[in-house]
Amino acid sequence: MKKLFLIVLGLISFNANADPTYDATRGALQNNSALCGYGYNPNCSSGSRSTPPPKKIIYHDVKVPSKFGALAFSEKSGHIGGALNQNSKAEAQSAAIKQCEKGSRNAPCKAISWVRNGCIAAASGKLKNQTKVIGGAAEPGLAEQAAITNCKNAGMTECKVLMPEGCSLPQLQ
Structure with a gap:
């Protein structure tokens, strides 16, 4: 009988310490945010192992x-x-003048337009019954339109592309 009494007393003492509103998923360890990284905390937002922040990409100047x-x-x-x-504006202008004078039977030529890391084209138009030429520089695909726009802005009429777009763009070696 004493043994039975001790067993009943032991069971009652266990129940006396139990909180009927206690939720095992909200205990001290489950609320510890440091455990989120290990995936053991069901209360973490992702519910699984957290992912490390993305690595930073370092760009070097090229x-x-x-x-x-x-x-x-x-x-x-x-x-x-x-x-x-x-390789330079002066080299480009000098080479263009030489190219022009070769085809013009050594008649004097002068540089009319230049571009750095872009494209260039030429348009011709009439101004006071004289044909004039003007250049236009822009990004790839837009130089011919820039030349036509420059021609019209200079007050010329009958503007048309005289020399199609050519590009001088830097390249990695």
């Missing part, structure tokens, strides 16, 4: 030399010349 292009025109002969992918 030095790519600029490339230049230019157009030259001879009013005397009406010839136009161009140069692309030169």
Whole structure:
């Protein structure tokens, strides 16, 4: 009988400490946010192991030399010349003038437009019954339209593309 009494007393003492509103999923360990990284905390927002933050990408400056292009025109002969992918503005203009003078039987040519890391084109139009040439520089695909726009903005009529777009763009080696 004493044994039975001790067993009943032991069971009653266990029940006396139990909280009927206690939720095992909200205990001290389950509320510890430090355990979220291990995936043991069911109360974490993701419910699974947390993912580390994304790694930062470090970009290094890459030095790519600029490339230049230019157009030259001879009013005397009406010839136009161009140069692309030169290392400086002066080199591009000089090469364009040489190209122009080659085809214009050495009539004097002068540089009319240049571009750095972009594209260039030329348009011709009439101004006071004289044909004039003007250049236009822009990003790829837009240089011819820039030349036509420059022609119209200069007050010329009958503007048309004289030299199609050519590009001088830097390239990694």
